[in-house]
Amino acid sequence: MPETVLVIAEQREGRLNRASWETLAAAQTIAREMGSTVEAAVLGEGIGNLANELAAKKVGKVYAVESAQLRSYTPDGFSAALKHLLESRKPKLVLLPHTYQVRDFAPKLATAMDRTVISDCIGYKNEGGKLLFVRQMFQGKFTADVSFQCEAPWFVTFQNGAFRVDGVEAGSEAAPVEVIHPEMPEGTIRTRPEEIFKEAKQAVDLSQAEIIVSVGRGIKEQKNLAMAKQLAEALGGELAASRPICDSGWLPMDRQIGSSGQTVAPKLYFALGISGAIQHIVGMKGSRTIIAINKDAEAPIFEIADYAVVGNLFDIVPPLIEEVKKTKSRA
Amino acid sequence: MKILVCMKQVPQKDAPLKLNAGGTWIREDVSYEVNEPDAYALEEALRQKEKNGGEVIVITAGPGRAQQVLREALAKGADRAIHLEDDAFVGFDALNMARALAAVIKAEPFDLIFTGLQSDDYGYAQTGVILAELLGIPHATIVMQIESSGDGIRVKRELEAGYFQFVEMPLPAVLTIQSGINKLRYATLLGIKQAKNKPLRKITLAELQSAVPAGAAGNLQKIERLYVPQKTKNTEFIQGTPAEAARTIVEKLRNEVRVI
Numbered sequence: 001m002p003e004t005v006l007v008i009a010e011q012r013e014g015r016l017n018r019a020s021w022e023t024l025a026a027a028q029t030i031a032r033e034m035g036s037t038v039e040a041a042v043l044g045e046g047i048g049n050l051a052n053e054l055a056a057k058k059v060g061k062v063y064a065v066e067s068a069q070l071r072s073y074t075p076d077g078f079s080a081a082l083k084h085l086l087e088s089r090k091p092k093l094v095l096l097p098h099t100y101q102v103r104d105f106a107p108k109l110a111t112a113m114d115r116t117v118i119s120d121c122i123g124y125k126n127e128g129g130k131l132l133f134v135r136q137m138f139q140g141k142f143t144a145d146v147s148f149q150c151e152a153p154w155f156v157t158f159q160n161g162a163f164r165v166d167g168v169e170a171g172s173e174a175a176p177v178e179v180i181h182p183e184m185p186e187g188t189i190r191t192r193p194e195e196i197f198k199e200a201k202q203a204v205d206l207s208q209a210e211i212i213v214s215v216g217r218g219i220k221e222q223k224n225l226a227m228a229k230q231l232a233e234a235l236g237g238e239l240a241a242s243r244p245i246c247d248s249g250w251l252p253m254d255r256q257i258g259s260s261g262q263t264v265a266p267k268l269y270f271a272l273g274i275s276g277a278i279q280h281i282v283g284m285k286g287s288r289t290i291i292a293i294n295k296d297a298e299a300p301i302f303e304i305a306d307y308a309v310v311g312n313l314f315d316i317v318p319p320l321i322e323e324v325k326k327t328k329s330r331a
Numbered sequence: 332m333k334i335l336v337c338m339k340q341v342p343q344k345d346a347p348l349k350l351n352a353g354g355t356w357i358r359e360d361v362s363y364e365v366n367e368p369d370a371y372a373l374e375e376a377l378r379q380k381e382k383n384g385g386e387v388i389v390i391t392a393g394p395g396r397a398q399q400v401l402r403e404a405l406a407k408g409a410d411r412a413i414h415l416e417d418d419a420f421v422g423f424d425a426l427n428m429a430r431a432l433a434a435v436i437k438a439e440p441f442d443l444i445f446t447g448l449q450s451d452d453y454g455y456a457q458t459g460v461i462l463a464e465l466l467g468i469p470h471a472t473i474v475m476q477i478e479s480s481g482d483g484i485r486v487k488r489e490l491e492a493g494y495f496q497f498v499e500m501p502l503p504a505v506l507t508i509q510s511g512i513n514k515l516r517y518a519t520l521l522g523i524k525q526a527k528n529k530p531l532r533k534i535t536l537a538e539l540q541s542a543v544p545a546g547a548a549g550n551l552q553k554i555e556r557l558y559v560p561q562k563t564k565n566t567e568f569i570q571g572t573p574a575e576a577a578r579t580i581v582e583k584l585r586n587e588v589r590v591i
Contacts, residue, residue, distance in 0.1 A: 012446055075470065082434075103472055104472045104473075107425065107457035107461045108460050108461070110472070111465065118552055120454060125423065137453060137454060138452055143555045144557050144558050146553065198494055198495075210590070235584075260473075263492075291580065298348075303564070306566065307566070307567050307580065308566050310568065322577070325583050
């Protein structure tokens with residue numbers, strides 16, 4: 001019997017998220033190479049339509065794990081239900097998107113099964129039949145090839161954008177959907193989640209901006225933001241920042257780019273003094289053109305920049321603002 | 332309330348890192364500092380103590396150098412410290428590390444255990460969650476606020492894209508703390524002086540034999556090799572004086588990027 005690659009899809013309020021489709025694309029790619037079968041699972045209450053949506057793709061089978069206790073996400077509920085599924089179905093690989101929800105339960109699930117998760121992967125390698133999973137370390141300064149040293153199931157989470165949604169292959173006919181009602185004894189769920197809410201209406205929707213000037217730690221002091229703002233204004237763009245700047249209260253949280261902030265893909269992304277930690281990169285790597293100014297030639301932001309200036313941003317940005325203004329007034 | 336804060340020493344943010352000869356790890360002759368989210372976890376524990384009373388204990392695992400993290404925490408107001416001291420801890424995967432921590436915690440229970448949400452070196456974002464499972468207690472990740480609620484706590488979790496959620500749970504519990512949950516304090520001169528007389532207990536790897544018998548060889552995942560990321564983009568490095576660089580950028584913006 002061929003080995004199985006199982007994708008755990010994630011839904012919120014009745015919709016499968018983008019990261020789930022990317023993870024399905026990853027599963028199909030790996031399965032094609034290893035000659036294995038892809039299956040998918042989705043958890044919740046009343047999720048039949050989501051299971052059908054997955055079953056329309058090229059998968060062998062879809063599990064709809066249904067329970068009133070899975071209506072709201074809890075780490076206890078999701079972990080117990082999936083342990084039940086995995087112990088009976090015995091997949092070789094279990095692939096999940098590296099979302100905040102998965103980070104909350106996947107290590108618990110793996111530990112409950114005496115297994116491990118290789119988390120936040122950006123790809124995989126097949127070296128003569130041996131699977132290695134590729135992940136970033138030291139804030140993106142290095143990449144590591146990581147292998148499992150234990151029996152299946154092997155848990156892997158993939159970073160947002162590691163695979164492309166348009167890589168998902170449709171099925172020639174709908175795959176069978178198996179409804180599973182996991183046994184969850186009284187007292188399984190120890191936490192009580194409340195409704196999900198949005199703190200404040202986002203004042204700026206950075207995802208619509210065509211030009212973004214973004215600042216990181218390299219800006220050094222709050223008063224230096226004025227210079228970045230002038231550049232943004234000269235270019236007709238929006239000002240944004242990496243997490244530490246917003247943590248310090250120098251800019252409001254709604255101007256934060258990255259995994260905990262907004263995801264953007266503007267025509268131009270100007271990174272000023274941003275080193276390029278993974279959490280920031282995932283929020284902006286889809287930008288069409290990236291220009292980075294940083295004094296550290298080894299900064300990971302240069303790995304994804306189209307144009308790079310190694311130097312002091314306080315020397316370069318002032319003449320740059322003047323040049324932009326001059327060119328615009330001539331045009 | 333008795334709170335344990337798990338802290339880690341990691342290479343300094345802008346320290347230039349080099350690979351070791353075998354390409355399996357970094358060269359360790361760099362400057363180190365406390366993992367940033369762990370600093371916020373400590374701050375939150377100190378604030379909880381100031382509000383509700385109790386005790387704050389800090390723990391780290393690593394070589395002798397890692398003691399610096401504990402000294403700084405004691406100077407900021409932690410009551411005592413535990414150092415799992417061995418060079419081998421640097422190579423532990425998240426499960427192995429959590430097993431070592433759990434062995435210590437089982438011998439001395441706590442009401443709350445804090446970790447940072449992830450480390451700047453491995454970036455697993457797993458140790459706290461694994462620890463909760465090994466201890467058989469509930470957890471919440473990426474926590475931005477903590478309040479008392481009856482016999483337990485109510486915490487605010489950060490979700491993606493500006494969403495949040497409150498979750499209630501009984502104690503004891505493990506919380507992984509997000510950077511920015513509070514404003515960090517500095518150690519005072521008095522605090523630094525007092526820290527010298529605070530208890531710091533050392534535990535050797537041998538004493539944890541039953542929890543992590545094989546050391547790093549008991550890892551369930553292995554870094555086969557570490558390397559500089561392969562570039563996927565053809566980056567054009569712009570040279571020259573600041574004025575020349577500025578002119579070149581504007582020329583690119585006009586002719587290639589076409590945004591001005």
